Amino acid sequence: MPDLILSIPGDNRPAYLRIADGVRSAIQTGRLKPGEKLPSGRALARLLGVHRHTVGAAMDELVAEGWLQSGERRLRQVSAVLPSQFFEPQNGKPSLPQNRKHQWRLVRSAETSECGPPDNKRYRYAFQGGQPDLRLFPYDEIRACLSESLRRSPATRSGYANPAGHPYFIERVEAYLTHIRAVSGRKVIVTHGTQEAVFLIAQLLIKPGDKVAVEELGYSAAWDAFRAAGAELVPLRVDSDGVDPDALAEAAAQHRLRLIYLTPHHQYPTTVTLPACRRLRLYDIACRHRIPIFEDDYDHEFHYRCQPIAPLASSDPCELVVYSSTLSKIMFPSLRIGLLAVPDALYEPLLRLRMIVTRQNDVLLQDAVARWIDNGGFERHLRRMRRVYQERRDTTVEALEQAQARGLPVTWTVPDGGMALWMDCATDADAVAKRAAAKSVHVTTESAYRLDHRPGTHLRLGFASQTPNEIRKGMTLLMEAVAEQTRRPAAAVSD
């Protein structure tokens, strides 16, 4: 049997694999028959001029693959049923429908408003909201914190850990929520962004057919999570003061609402701050009808006119508010750190569910961010970005004022905070956005924030991620698009 070792030039694999190949092909070509006994390991080793262990490894491999089986007195013999027979033609027919690809039955056709990365790169002027200016983040500071985390007994933080989050980070978050946002006495769970926070709450509280009240105009990524749990969405009117409490009163009278999803601080997408009287009224209605509230406070810190107004969660005697926040806007989105601050009653059930969905967040980043909070970097960055974004908001408003002065039919409300401005262009906003895209300007439009995607006249201008200079240039092009769409001669704009 010396020909069992095939000396293929360039085959540098271990000898045992080449021996296994030789025996396998001897079986496949019929030189070795099912049931046939092989010589002993020692005998084979002598025949092949290799060590006995090498032969043993080859035989083990072939036994594992099913070509050989153990016979009497530890001798190997060719298997009675060969692995290849499972796949080779039997009685002239292939035993398996090999050409037939599996037809997958999907029980969910997850509807998402977007799938794939946002395509910022394709546009020179990107006015989409929600993205901070990533160029201004002090990456060196977080690098130093990560280094520190990886130097100081990292082995204690790299195992399976608490599904609620890294205790050191949670402590800092709790202090921050208490002192800056007046939210306290709650249990904190670290999530993978706001998305996982909404998803977990939807899975825990909503069953198919349940009604969930949402702001319309509103945040479609949250809608997707509610729909994935089987919710029917009940739209609540949004006006120039934010969501209308009367709309909630009507909806609550008409439907058994199981959850209300709100963005009170800076309404998404209009960035209006909900007045305190409306907040109180909404809370009152929710309490009376016993409907939990999901308060999504995604960019609390970016408030320019006065102190941010206290969240609903800061005064929640009925303990029905689930509060969420994120580091995506304060730091950067790819960090994937969101926060849930929930009443005691929800904590254990949420952790149990969380174990099933993603188990826990990565601890290294939480540890580094906690260090960054401790060394003052977090506060410093916040203060800086608040000034930067306020300037950018003002630049955007100036550009609009100039366009209005030139006779363009644009109107807007200056937002007290947030990272975007909601404007009315008094014409088909989708058409304007299309014209703008041709000029390499990206804006989102009212239809993206409607349940039925019906078109409207509003545009959302995210001003946070561009410099004042970029904003001015982009706004000039955008206003040209508005002018073109309203059929005014472009000359009227550029003079």
Added chain:
Amino acid sequence: MPDLILSIPGDNRPAYLRIADGVRSAIQTGRLKPGEKLPSGRALARLLGVHRHTVGAAMDELVAEGWLQSGERRLRQVSAVLPSQFFEPQNGKPSLPQNRKHQWRLVRSAETSECGPPDNKRYRYAFQGGQPDLRLFPYDEIRACLSESLRRSPATRSGYANPAGHPYFIERVEAYLTHIRAVSGRKVIVTHGTQEAVFLIAQLLIKPGDKVAVEELGYSAAWDAFRAAGAELVPLRVDSDGVDPDALAEAAAQHRLRLIYLTPHHQYPTTVTLPACRRLRLYDIACRHRIPIFEDDYDHEFHYRCQPIAPLASSDPCELVVYSSTLSKIMFPSLRIGLLAVPDALYEPLLRLRMIVTRQNDVLLQDAVARWIDNGGFERHLRRMRRVYQERRDTTVEALEQAQARGLPVTWTVPDGGMALWMDCATDADAVAKRAAAKSVHVTTESAYRLDHRPGTHLRLGFASQTPNEIRKGMTLLMEAVAEQTRRPAAAVSD
């Protein structure tokens, strides 16, 4: 009105907040009545001796809170309906059931096998499986890679990104899966550990009442994810060769199975490697009955006797295998990087669902790991740990051999790979584990891997996370526990 500014000692808040407090308390105590007009901003500023803008900020705050409203000629007046009235007693009755805490209706009572961090710290000798030796990870290497990631244009990687994962990382993973695991021609999605991978597939393929076949003994965290999707679990027998294909054939004949969850490479928890003939037979049955297979290949690389055997996913003509892996064992669990490699047909639906659940993994860590793969650190660490774990397996086996030689009724099969050993102590394993825990030795028992948690005689000895010396000491104590439980005098063990 100069008494409006309350000069409380130690109150260093901005003047506008103190002015707002003063006006608010004047309204609350009735000194200012609903509808009453306030003096102009200029007049108030003169009265209070502050700048007009300070008064403006205070008024804005009170308008936002609902205490004031805008009257004629821009004058502020006290609101007709005060915010406090929403909460204060009306007609002698409180308007809100404030003492009544919200009664949460939970639509899922997520059953998890564990909730909370594993309590390694409480035991001196931790034989739980699945945890690599975190003390041996080269944290400095990953620190250097993270630094690099944060130095080289980090802004391009910190925004919202591709939900499938970081393209640079995915490229490296695909090359790795192709060359080391022979798994190719699939689409890769990065997940938060194996847990999110199982969860996503369960959500996509399983609806309430569906039958899912699982190995028993098996992995309860995966069971939890299937149950969360409403699955009824159908157990498949596991014997000394791994899962029994006859059990699958019977189950498939009896039930409409919607998914089969398998750990072929190192069966969890027994660490047996499934022989190739069984793999082929299982695949054949799955194809004939058109049942998708979830192949969880969680510690492929740690194989000591020969080359790891190719996964089911490496030869999947029917395209019905979903393949998953994780960096939790190769690197460390708190990293939260898992991998799904799926047939084309599942890719888009999975990404849509993924957008809803957690959107994406954090990019920074993916980028750093890709750099670590590129600079050879990954392969180097793998080679090292394979040697280390093999030695630890052998140390564990030696300790068992010595115990057996001393007359203890322990039996085991030496696993070809993996990070744990499955042993039979021929007595109540839970009782042994309890005795061991009292000696500060942590082991898991057969009952944890049973659907009905019925007790058995097997223990799982995770050998990866302890040094040979720790293993020897821990095994001595564990064998004492076995001896005590089998009512042999402890002296028989220690001589």
